[in-house]
Amino acid sequence: MKRRKEDELLNEGLIDAELAAEEEEIKSRKFKYGTLATVFTIIFIVAVILVNVLLGYMTKRFVWEFDMTREGLFEISEDTKEVIDDLERDVLITVLADETDYRDSTELLSNLYEILQRYEALGGGKIKVRYISPNMNPKIFDQYNELGDMSANYIIVESDLRKTYMPPTSMYNMKVDQETNTTYYVGLRAEQRLTSALLFVTQETVNSAVYIRGHGEDYGLDELSGLLVKMNYETSNIILAQEDIPEECNLIIISSPDTDYSKEETDKLHEFFMRGGDAIISLTPQTSTELTNLNILFEEWGVRYENKMILDNYQSLSGYPMYVVPTIASIENVTEKLNTRNYFAIIPAAMPIEMTGTETASVKVRALMTSSSKSYAKDLSAAFTNYDQTEEDDVGPFNMCVISEYVVSDKNLNYTRSDLIFCTAGLISDSVLTPKASNFLNAQFIETVVDYISEYNDVVVIEDKNFESNTLNILTWQVRVVLWVVVIAMPLAILAIGIIIWSKRRHL
16 A cells, blocks of 8 residues: 555656646747747847838939839939939039928929939939928028029029029929910929939030120010020020120020111121021011111021011911911921921911022021911011902912021031021010910920030930829729728738737747
């Protein structure tokens, strides 16, 4: 009996020892897995922090976002990327607004915020974008007094050479509903404006455009000046009778003089052209004064203006035969890329421009715009009183815009090229160049032609990106699929997986 008790006690002791050892092993396993879980959790948290820091840094240096808009509103063109890659100076872009005003805007500012981010990322440290709220820092305007009047939300682009600015509305293409007189935005032109600004503030020299004054020329060319500034021209005025054309001048504009130039003045023009200067020359139909000396100069370039007005009852704005729609010639490297299938130009009160054949062997004359074969030209005495075609009227087509190009080279093959654009004042008037007249091709035509005649190789012309609205239509059965799969099934599946993992791990 005693022996049996001893055996029972011994067995109980062994069992207790085994239980104690098993409990100790379980505690050890829990500690081991708990420690590993803690270590892995810490490693995961640290990794998440490091990845976020790295992604934040890389996002600043590289564009990792994809433009999913159908219109490609935020895609940056290869021309702009080349400009940014070639930057040799640091550029600071200052936005006169709180960053949240741009980033969180549901209106037009959010588009600009996205594009500015991409410029900064592509800059690789050469482009910095900062946001300064004028409400919190009213003295910020004092730093840019030389730029003129500015207000909140304006964008300033600057380098150590020079600076320029633009209002956010200038980043968009606008259109006016003629019936309701309502202005609305139809396209985005932010890339054109920003890239042109980058070139303007970083180049050692920029092109210079000079308006010739002193003979009653038209001063109402604000939109043309805006286009030239956008293409990195600095604009100024001179009175040709009192001063010479500056040496740094690349382009002159003669617009609608109502008195003739003197022989000394036309000699200055001739000298300017012979050294490679370019010109935009526009006249207005008039009956008052003969421009004898100017006409002699023009004929040396193979061109003569006829003091008549072109009318067209077929290829013109409906009901307005004096608002003629020209046919634009497709000329390689000049006008071949213009979108003439979807848009058209318009020239009010156009004058016929005759190609006389009197140019020298070094001058080549080509028509850029012509009227239709059904157009006709009336003498001014009759044109302003009666638009109807008569037997006395000349019949088209007529040249409406002409380019005369002079090219010579010396014995060392150094070329001198001069381009003169002859047109009627209506082609470059504010009424057809304004962004509100975006359905007209005039502004794009002028940009393209000036780009061609310019010797400034860093001029870039980037097409506007038009807005398009597309509705996503979802059928009833598709709505139900989305409801059951995305809203119900996926959350329940995630919850079930979580419960299963928890139930397995709670006994470890």
